[in-house]
Amino acid sequence: MRWMLAGLVAMCLPVMGWTGERTTLIRQIVDQEVLPGFAALSRSGARMAGWAELSCEHPDFRYNYVAAFSAWARVSHLRFGPSEEDNLAFALAFWPDPRGQTPKSLRKLLATSDTDLLSPDKFGEMSVAARGFYALDLLLFDDTIQSAGMAEYHCALVQAVTRDIATTAQQLDDRWSAFAPNLTDPAPDGVYRTEDEVLRELFKAASAGLQFSAELRLGRPLGTFENPRPKRAEAWRSRLSLHLLTEAVRGSGTLALRLSAGDAALSARLDRKLRRFEARAAELDDPVFAGVSAPQSRIRIEALREDLEAIRRIVDQELGPHLGVSAGFNALDGD
């Protein structure tokens, strides 16, 4: 029957190299990037929650908060598979939040002082806006929210959020370990049917991660020349904006670089652009992009964005075709 036959025709992609190379490449990415990334997230999450349990004011809690948030930024581009199950990624990272749902839900919680809501079971069912790193950032660093409510309840809420982050991070770690064979051993009845499908997923993650960093982590505070929006930077209250951007670009950039294996010239060019971005970020003495509001300092942040755009161009226009990932006009539109 024609219908059945047509259904069997595979979506074929031109591919790089021979099968063995791709098998090795995928295995390396999984073993050296994906799994260690989520393991680091769950380790640092547990450590952070442990210190918070001791004291909400403990300096090691703050230190491990930065470590855990950074570990998240490093894997934040891997928005597929387990990260999309049960909204686990959203539970860690509800941002951007243009309608201010996170501060709203935190204020509401702080006003109730209802400790029942803070039990792990109850808290895990709460709206994602009140959970995760961005909620914690407000609780710890927002001028009004850090002192809102009764001090004791405030600390209990901080502990509930950190516990919840640790639990979610642990779940991600476990589920990614269990999910890994789908990536390394694609099968006709598996999540991915071919290595091409796996590579396409990984490519999409790298590309979308870079886009998120350019358009949101950098684009939100930049706004327009006439209307810069420094207070829209990610985690500006804890002064982590530039740091998280750097970590995120390192995460998605490293993945892109690995995917370019097999084309030495392309790898070299991408590597150069990634290094330039890192160097420029390291030189930028402006952790929260406050400089977007003044022309002289804005120019340096715009240069950083241009470096990131240069990386994105290579990834979308050269890496995509190198992997044989079709970049159709309508296929990419998403509307």
Next chain:
Amino acid sequence: MPSRRMFLAGLLASGVAPRASWADAGSPAYLSAARLPSGAYALFGLNAGGQVVFEIPLPGRGHAAAAHPSQPLAVAFARRPGRFALVINCADGTVKTRLDAPPGFHFYGHGTFTADGSVLCTSENDFNNARGMIGLWDVRNGFARLGAIPSGGIGPHELRLMPDGETLVVANGGIETHPDAGRQKLNLPEMRPNLSYVSLDGATLDQHQPPPEWHQNSIRHLALRKDGLVAIACQWQGNPTDTPPLLATHRRGQNLAFHDPGTDIWRDMQGYLGSVSFSGSGAEIAVTGPRGGVALITDASGQPQRLIEQPDICGAAPGASGFVFTTGQGLVLEDAGTSRQMASEWVAWDNHLVSVA
């Protein structure tokens, strides 16, 4: 002061005095936006044979267009989250007027005229309230804004006027976005798409959601048959391995009927449909999957008939009896049981192929 309902009724009754007609624009059967090899964008008119009859430059990438039922006017919407739309006189290529979304609103990229052409209805985002709206524009009064009515959900996308001439059927995709966050999806965990029937005076008459386990099946595009049967094309936002049926049909007073051909077709399409259309005869439905490079044709009850494999296939509209499709690689195809290339242009046809009445 007359109520809005009376005011609208008056508009509908009085009609529009025809000046120019579509014949003055070369009698196009279809409109489509496209990207030119230079990277510029243009709005094209195509005749029933798929040949270009006009080409009008656009300032940027568009989404869909809306064709006035009698006058040669096309409304070209900027791509989401666009703040403006252009009303283009297709007879001479001039911009007749520019529609600006009111402060706090942006367009979603689709619109439709009332049957007599007196009111343009546009899907919009009231983004600070995360509320879908339908903007109403007074065609005879230079497209002045009449107001807006709730769309019945979040993220209204494609909409059509029902055969009764006074009810809109709206695909509320359920996805919250905000221009400050670009095209980022803000509420996937809680999204609730629906199909809504709303009257032009703002009452929600009837509403249907996918079952709870498919709450991430975004209802985006729809097509309407003369007898009121609605065909619906979805985009799955959940786990790719759990992709539910993406094609549904609906008739008012009944439940949403999802249609599953029982193969891997939805996965092959990567959970993403671009357009939906009834055939010219009304006997068949086509949905296009640009990500999978395939279109699925079913009968009107959702039984699979055949597939068309064509890279980046997306635009779909009724043909003489079957369908006309466009692709991002410049092809215009006709299908009435078998497929045939009608034309090939050096352009990338954009998402939607819009019929001119």
